[in-house]
Amino acid sequence: MSILVSGADLPQNSKPSVVRRTANFPPSVWGDRFINYTSDDEETHARRVREVEELIKEVRRELLASACQPSQQLNLIDALQRLGVAYHLDREIQEALEHMHAGYYDNKADGSGDDDNDLYNVALRFRLLRQQGLPVSCDVFNKFKDEKDNFKESLSTNIPGILALYEATHLRVHGEDILDEALAFTTTQLKSAASHLSNPLAAQVNHALKQPLHKGIPRLEARHFISVYQDDTSHKKAFLKLAILDFNLVQSLHKQELAEITRWWKDLDFATKLPFARDRVVECFLWIVAVDFEPRHSPERKILTKIIAMASIIDDIYDAYGTLEELEIFTETIERWEISTIDQLPQYMQICYGALLDIFEEIEQELAKQGRPYLVIYAKKAMKILVRAYFNEAKSFNMKQIPTMEEYMEVAIPSSGYPMLIAVSFVFMGEIVTKEAFEWIFSNPKVITASAVIARLMDDSGSHKFEQERGHAASAVECYMNQYGVSETQLAYEELNRQVSNAWKDINEEFTRTNAMPMPLLMCVLNLSRAIDVIYKNGDGYTRVGKEMRENVAAVLIHPVPTIL
Incomplete structure (x- = not known):
């Protein structure tokens, strides 16, 4: 499938028209559903917050009272974590489990x-x-x-x-x-x-x-x-009531955030200006909610959604639309990171590049409020690494290469986007993120590599059939089959699943190390891995939004939990 693009859309030294690949991605299934949200009035909101605060006190008392009954305390902690309210009692749960560990x-x-x-x-x-x-x-x-x-x-x-x-x-x-x-x-x-x-x-x-x-x-x-x-x-009645009230209160905040993000996305008008790209800002927001849902991280959540949405657009430029000549210029432009170079790009890339610079300006402003604007350099570095990986994949496709699995994964790990997302997430995590933490990120540690392996291999398995039909660079499936002479696709899927299982063990192992990174940093990596497992478990639920993804969005971002009397 291809379309002709007018000369106005191309660099000046290009031919009058260019035949391009296009993916014909399905449009967004949400339309303008999330663009407006009317929140509770201030009085109602304040009353609900007070209710939650009182219930937290009651639940805390019950948890502490169970200390002399370890089995009961285990069940209470498990319930709090599963109900999604343990973040209110992090310190108490940590102390209880440490005491339990010492005793047992x-x-x-x-x-x-x-x-x-x-x-x-x-x-x-x-x-x-x-x-x-x-x-x-x-x-x-x-x-x-x-x-x-x-x-x-x-x-x-x-x-x-x-x-x-x-x-x-x-x-x-x-x-x-x-x-x-x-x-x-x-x-x-x-x-x-x-x-x-x-x-x-x-x-x-x-x-x-x-x-x-x-x-x-x-x-x-x-x-x-x-x-x-x-x-x-x-x-426990107090546990259940707290869970319902808190879920709905947090969901209300998420709806406000998504309305703001949707308006930003609509103003960019990528669906019209860049119609070849996936329009998935709602799914991007769910992805970031999966990483961190807590109310106190609202500003970061909105910025990270914009980052992952832009990464998706850039991915489609490299993967489904840009010519190799254009992509080389685009890569070099992003690596220089100067607004003065924007005129060297074709019009459609200028739109994307301008939006990218604006988002990173927003990141710097948010970090300035925290007294750490200099951390934006790490976020930029991570984005530059990502686009270079995208370009290397595009070169491989244009050369009709099928690399070995080892060669493929060397590029596919950074191109998964996860090392970039982890680095950008880290810049917002406060004082626990030191210079050493960023040096650790860019040293390709096993746990981040494992998360990227899960992302890449589950993506490749889930999207394999569709991407090969439209003409796509060799995925892990083709690389494995070609390298090892495997004729059945199912056998390749089984091997990739085995590698994903091993990557999960790598992640789990990091949590058992006494000299591991601080827990909030590891939880970011873990939650990103969880998101990919859910979204790609039964196919590419991001690109081709089906019943399961729609139900997940509805459960988290549309329908409140029915209240109990």
């Missing part, structure tokens, strides 16, 4: 924990401690294996325990064979039992098989668990 693990030389034989408690404790970055050995699960080194058959009737173990396995690291075995065992058991269960356990099992908690987008997981928790007759 510090007194064991082998790290095997206590003598608790309840699978549910052991698995839940393992998951909560490990996701908090506290060291815990997978040897705690040895007691649940028989003399043949298989998991005991008697466990199969303990569905809550099996489910807890299943969720725990997703935090495994390299070399933890027992957790690899546990994943296979629990998956089989849960699939077998799912049709015989009643709610709310049935809903939990079916959802977990579709979307493991550790790989889920926090807001989506909270939205799902609120309904599950409500159906649990043993739920």
